Amino acid sequence: MQIQNESPYIVHVFVCTNDRGGERKSCADNNSQLVKDQLKKAVDGKGWKGKVRVSTSGCMGxxxxxxxxxIYPQKLWFxxxxxxxxxxxxxxxxxxMSEA
Structure with missing residues (x-):
């Protein structure tokens, strides 16, 4: 049986890195992996580890x-x-983070 938990993160950032291999436009066409890597490095550098999570996402449609x-649970989309x-x-x- 599943267990339901509350997210341990104040902010959870999802970066789409979907790559369609050039067949159709995808987020990976414009350096989304670099965006994710830079966000992750900056979050770690600011000491937000455990409070802010940067995750890879598949296609968002x-x-x-x-x-x-x-960004969730704040429902922000860039x-x-x-x-x-x-x-x-x-x-x-x-x-x-300052509002939390």
Whole structure:
């Protein structure tokens, strides 16, 4: 039987890294793995480990707007995220952490 738990994270960041191998547009076409890696490194550097989780996500269904980043449980969605946008996403995470 399943066990239901509450998330241990204040902020859970999902970065789509879906790669369709060039057959159709996908988040991986625009460096989504680099976005994820930069977010993860920054979160660790800020000492948020255990409070903020950065996870890989599969397709979110809006590949044409990718790369896509979702933040839960706050229900925030960022589209067309590039490595240059990582600091802006981190600012949002920092605000959410201060409100928690």
């Amino acid at each position: 809006v590949c044409g707007e990718g790369p896509n980043v979702m 589209s067309r995220v590039s490595p240059d946008d990582v600091d802006a996403v981190l600012s949002v995470i920092e605000r959410l």
